[in-house]
Structures are given as C-alpha cells and as structure tokens.
Amino acid sequence: xxxxxxxxxxxxxxxxxxxxxxxxxxxxxxxxxxxxxxxxxxxxxxxxxxxxxxxxxxxxxxxxxxxxxxxxxxxxxxxxxxxxxxxxxxxxxxxxxxxxxxxxxxxxxxxxxxxxxxxxxxxxxxxxxxxxxxxxxxxxxxxxxxxxxxxxxxxxxxxxxxxxxxxxxxxxxxxxxxxxxxxxxxxxxxxxxxxxxxxxxxxxxxxxxxxxxxxxxxxxxxxxxxxxxxxxxxxxxxxxxxxxxxxxxxxxxxxxxxxxxxxxxxxxxxxxxxxxxxxxxxxxxxxxxxxxxxxxxxxxxxxxxxxxxxxxxxxxxxxxxxxxxxxxxxxxxxxxxxxxxxxxxxxxxxxxxxxxxxxxxxxxxxxxxxxxxxxxxxxxxxxxxxxxxxxxxxxxxxxxxxxxxxxxxxxxxxxxxxxxxxxxxxxxxxxxxxxxxxxxxxxxxxxxxxxxxxxxxxxxxxxxxxxxxxxxxxxxxxxxxx
Numbered sequence: 001x002x003x004x005x006x007x008x009x010x011x012x013x014x015x016x017x018x019x020x021x022x023x024x025x026x027x028x029x030x031x032x033x034x035x036x037x038x039x040x041x042x043x044x045x046x047x048x049x050x051x052x053x054x055x056x057x058x059x060x061x062x063x064x065x066x067x068x069x070x071x072x073x074x075x076x077x078x079x080x081x082x083x084x085x086x087x088x089x090x091x092x093x094x095x096x097x098x099x100x101x102x103x104x105x106x107x108x109x110x111x112x113x114x115x116x117x118x119x120x121x122x123x124x125x126x127x128x129x130x131x132x133x134x135x136x137x138x139x140x141x142x143x144x145x146x147x148x149x150x151x152x153x154x155x156x157x158x159x160x161x162x163x164x165x166x167x168x169x170x171x172x173x174x175x176x177x178x179x180x181x182x183x184x185x186x187x188x189x190x191x192x193x194x195x196x197x198x199x200x201x202x203x204x205x206x207x208x209x210x211x212x213x214x215x216x217x218x219x220x221x222x223x224x225x226x227x228x229x230x231x232x233x234x235x236x237x238x239x240x241x242x243x244x245x246x247x248x249x250x251x252x253x254x255x256x257x258x259x260x261x262x263x264x265x266x267x268x269x270x271x272x273x274x275x276x277x278x279x280x281x282x283x284x285x286x287x288x289x290x291x292x293x294x295x296x297x298x299x300x301x302x303x304x305x306x307x308x309x310x311x312x313x314x315x316x317x318x319x320x321x322x323x324x325x326x327x328x329x330x331x332x333x334x335x336x337x338x339x340x341x342x343x344x345x346x347x348x349x350x351x352x353x354x355x356x357x358x359x360x361x362x363x364x365x366x367x368x369x370x371x372x373x374x375x376x377x378x379x380x381x382x383x384x385x386x387x388x389x390x391x392x393x394x395x396x397x398x399x400x401x402x403x404x405x406x407x408x409x410x411x412x413x414x415x416x417x418x419x420x421x422x423x424x425x426x427x428x429x430x431x432x433x434x435x436x437x438x439x440x441x442x443x444x445x446x447x448x449x450x451x452x453x454x455x456x457x458x459x460x461x462x463x464x465x466x467x468x469x470x471x472x473x474x475x476x477x478x479x480x481x482x
Contacts, residue, residue: 004030004062006054007283009154010046010137011069012037013178017050018277019059020284027288029265029273029281033057047137051144065287066137066148067279068296070155070196071180074100074107074128077114077193081433083122085293088113091433094458096126106131108296112156115190116223125191127153129296138301147303150287150295155194157282158184162234164285165263170228173258174216174247175236177276181212183219192223209246212238217250227251234258236275395419398448398474402426405442411435424472429465433457436468443472450475 004021019031035053037046047066054060078095080088092111097104107128116123134151141148162173168189175182176199183195197215199208220227231253235244239257248255258264259272265281266272273281286294297303347367354370365373398419406412406428412435416427430436436457443452450473457468 005284005287006031006059006062006064007067007157007280007287008050008054008064008141008148009067009157009280009283010043010050011071011154012041012046013180015046015050015053016277016280017054017057017059018280018284019062020281020288021062029267031057031059032267032273032277033059034277043133043136044140047140048144051141051146054146055144060144060146063287064141064146064148065283065291066141066151067154067157067283068129068134068151070153070182070194071198072130072133073153073155074102075155075194076126077116078111078124078126079117080122080124081120083113083119087433088122088124089293089298091457091459092124092126094456096128100128102128102130108134108151108301110152110156110294110296110298112159112191112294114192115186115188116192125194127294127296129153134296134301138297138303148297149303150291151297151301152283152286152291152294153194154279154283155182155184155196156286156291156294157279158182158236159186159191159194160282160285160289161258161278162186163189164282165234165258165261166232169230169232170224171232171234172216172220172251173234173236173278174212174238175275175278176212176238176243177236177279181215181238182279183216185219185223187223187228193219195219206242209240209243212243213246213250216247220251227253232256234261236278239275398424401446401448402443402472405439405446407439407442412439421474423474426470426472427467428470429460429463429467431465433459433466436466440470443470448475449473 004019006017006019009016009018013036015035015037017031017033018029020027021030022028033053033056035049037049040046040049051060076096076099078092080091080095082088088111092109093104096109100107108131109126109128111124111126114123114125138148138151158173158175162171162184163186165171166186170188171186173182173184175184179201180196180198182197183193185192185194195215200211216233217227220231231251233247233251233253233255234257235247235255236258238244238247239259244255244257258275258278264272350371351367354367354374357374399417402414402417402424406414412428412430414426414428416425418425428439430439436454440452440454443449452473453471455469455471457466459466
C-alpha cells in the first residue's frame with residue numbers, strides 16, 4: 001500500500017500542512033491545513049503548532065518531511081572539480097566555512113547540484129541552516145510522535161514544483177507569499193539559483209510590481225547574461241495584472257499563473273490547489289521521490305528507525321532466522337549418517353598425502369604424529385619467510401617509495417612525514433584536488449603499502465593550494481623497520 005507523505009512547512013508567519021497520498025503515478029492531495037503562529041515564533045513553538053494542527057486535522061500519518069524557512073538559511077554557490085556526492089559531502093563544510101556568518105559546528109548543511117557546469121566539475125548550491133533551531137524542531141516533533149524522515153528548505157520545495165511543471169529547459173518561478181518573495185530559477189532542467197527576500201514594508205500596490213520585476217531580472221542575471229529565449233515564467237501569489245505585466249516586460253517572456261498550468265494539482269472538489277501551498281506541495285514531492293543531498297537530516301542528524309518499521313524488521317529477521325535454523329537442523333539430520341564414511345575416506349586420503357609429502361618420516365608414527373611433524377616444518381618455513389619480508393621493507397625503502405609517489409614536479413609539497421611500526425602520516429599541500437587523488441592512487445599502487453586514506457582535504461584560496469593529510473598503512477613488505 002502506498003505510503004502517505006505529510007509535508008510540514010514551518011515559517012515565522014505561517015505553518016502549512018499538505019498530505020500527499022496514492023501511488024507515484026496517480027498521487028493526489030488528501031489533506032490541507034494551515035495555522036497562524038501569532039506571537040510564538042520560536043522554532044520549538046512553530047514545530048509544536050504544526051504537530052497540534054496535524055493531530056487536530058487527522059493528518060498525522062505516513063512519512064513526514066519538515067519544511068524550513070529559506071529566509072533563515074545561508075545560501076552560496078560553490079564550484080568543485082569533481083561530481084561525486086561523497087567527495088562533495090567530505091569537503092562541503094570546509095569550503096563553506098569561510099563564508100558563514102556563524103560557526104560551522106552550529107550549522108546543518110545540505111546542497112543541490114546545479115546545471116551551471118558540465119562534468120567533471122560541478123557547481124553546488126550549498127545551504128547552511130542553524131543547527132540549534134533545527135534540533136529544537138526535531139525534538140518537539142519527536143515529543144509528539146511525529147519524527148521527520150527529511151528536512152529541506154521551502155526553496156527546495158519550490159524548485160521541486162518548478163521541476164515537475166517544466167522538467168527540461170529554462171524556467172523561473174516568482175512566488176509572493178505575505179511579506180516575502182522567492183525567486184527560483186532552473187536551467188537545462190536542473191537547479192540554478194534560489195533567492196528569498198523580504199518585500200519592503202513601504203512597497204504599495206504601485207511599487208510592488210516594479211520591485212518584483214527588478215528582483216526577477218537580478219535572479220536570472222546571476223546565472224545568465226540575458227534571459228534565455230525558451231524561459232518559462234511562472235507566477236504564484238503574484239498573478240495580478242500590473243505585476244504580471246511588469247514581469248513580462250522585464251524578462252520579455254509571457255507569464256502564466258501556476259494554478260492555470262495543466263500539471264498543477266487539484267483538490268478533491270476539482271478546484272486548483274491554492275498557490276500559497278506551492279512550497280508545501282513541492283516538499284511532499286521531495287518526500288515521495290527522495291530529497292537526496294537537499295536533506296539536512298544526514299550524518300549525526302539521521303533519524304532513528306520508526307517503531308513500526310523496526311517491529312516489521314524484527315519480525316522478518318525472526319522469521320528468517322527460524323527458517324534458517326530449520327534448514328540447518330534438516331541438513332544435519334540428512335548428512336549425519338554419512339559422516340563416518342566421509343571421515344574414514346578423509347583419513348585415508350590424508351594418510352596418502354602425508355606419505356607422499358614426508359616419505360622420510362620415521363616408520364611406526366601414527367597419522368597424528370606425522371601431521372605434527374609437517375606442522376613443525378611449515379612453521380619453520382613461515383618464520384623464514386617473515387624474516388625475509390621484514391628485511392625488504394626498511395625505513396629508507398618506505399621513504400623512497402613516498403618520495404617517488406609525491407613526484408618531483410613541485411605540484412605536491414610535503415610539510416611533515418611521521419612513521420611508526422604500523423603506518424605513516426603525511427601532511428602536505430597540492431595545487432588541486434585532482435593532484436591529491438593522483439598521489440593517493442600512486443601510493444596505493446606501491447607494494448609496500450596495504451591501505452592509503454585521505455584524512456582531510458581543504459582548499460586554501462589565498463595560497464591557491466589544497467591542504468591535505470594522508471594516512472598510509474604498511475603492507476606485507478612495509479614494517480617501518482630500519
């Protein structure tokens with residue numbers, strides 16, 4: 001049975017809930033709710049209001065995704081010379097830290113890969129959200145037995161809506177919601193830029209269209225020299241005639257309200273979903289399809305397994321274990337009567353092999369005694385082999401192998417090399433991340449080393465270099481002995 005998705009959008013001026021149910025191909029909206037926070041706008045109070053509203057409206061079922069206020073997040077585009085998600089996760093924090101207005105240890109991070117640069121490089125739209133506020137929301141919701149499986153910005157929800165309406169090409173969504181406006185732009189079918197800004201308090205009906213048109217133009221200008229010819233302009237909460245005309249004149253493309261598009265969802269009575277629920281609808285889509293790297297609940301924030309899922313898992317594991325035990329008992333019962341014959345045959349073959357390998361053994365010895373003689377000879381041979389291996393991995397040879405792997409072209413400079421009996425540690429700098437990977441591959445290919453790991457890599461823009469640390473474990477031949 002398809003799992004329902006409940007999106008909870010928590011903002012200081014409003015909370016909105018939208019539940020999406022049904023199969024992926026025919027998902028439909030099964031519930032809506034909203035409430036005004038009043039004077040209680042702390043993160044915990046907003047989460048508590050969401051929980052109370054969900055319980056009162058009968059929406060507290062299915063998987064939960066939490067929507068965070070994009071106005072409280074810090075957004076920045078970062079370029080990386082690789083596209084791997086694991087690599088970007090590894091260096092995202094150190095790359096974003098110099099630009100943050102608050103300590104990195106007090107932030108939760110997420111990112112979305114944009115279409116602004118083709119592989120092998122990537123431009124990521126990185127987001128940092130205050131960790132204390134997010135933790136307070138998660139604790140409050142868990143106290144109401146509503147633990148989110150994901151948490152994303154409301155801007156990510158708007159981007160998901162725009163991607164559903166126009167999967168390919170260039171598109172721009174201008175959303176006016178109360179005292180704030182959001183601009184989300186996609187290029188080549190991928191995210192390009194997200195912006196959220198407060199509408200000036202002094203903006204009246206006459207000046208607001210010009211303000212929104214100017215901000216929309218600035219949004220597109222940040223990622224393209226001029227508005228693309230195939231740009232699709234979508235409006236939410238701003239479908240009045242003056243605003244629509246101002247945006248069309250600024251971008252030279254026709255504008256269309258989101259509620260008039262064929263792909264926009266409809267409620268059970270056939271009316272279009274109110275466009276103020278656009279972000280909540282997009283968050284529900286992310287909860288259904290998977291938020292990926294846009295989810296803040298990763299690493300230490302990864303949610304615990306739900307009790308119902310845990311019970312089903314334990315039941316399945318218990319049934320599997322019982323079936324395995326039954327099969328094992330049956331197998332033992334079927335094969336037990338063959339053991340005597342098999343043991344006798346094995347003893348005969350072993351005796352023949354021992355006679356062939358050790359024909360010089362003293363006559364009259366039992367099979368166990370002959371095997372003991374063979375074990376002694378093998379131990380002597382193994383000890384001699386270990387002595388030869390230890391002699392081949394001296395400190396001089398290890399340092400020579402490291403020097404050869406670092407190269408002589410000055411792209412890598414070692415600042416510190418530490419050796420002990422088990423491993424070596426290298427602190428060095430390189431000209432870019434690709435050089436770091438190349439050094440790691442060369443070291444890993446050296447027979448003296450069994451494992452090479454990059455412990456940390458951080459770009460230093462001022463010195464135009466990457467600082468990194470390598471941890472090298474010695475293999476069969478590398479013992480560090482001098």
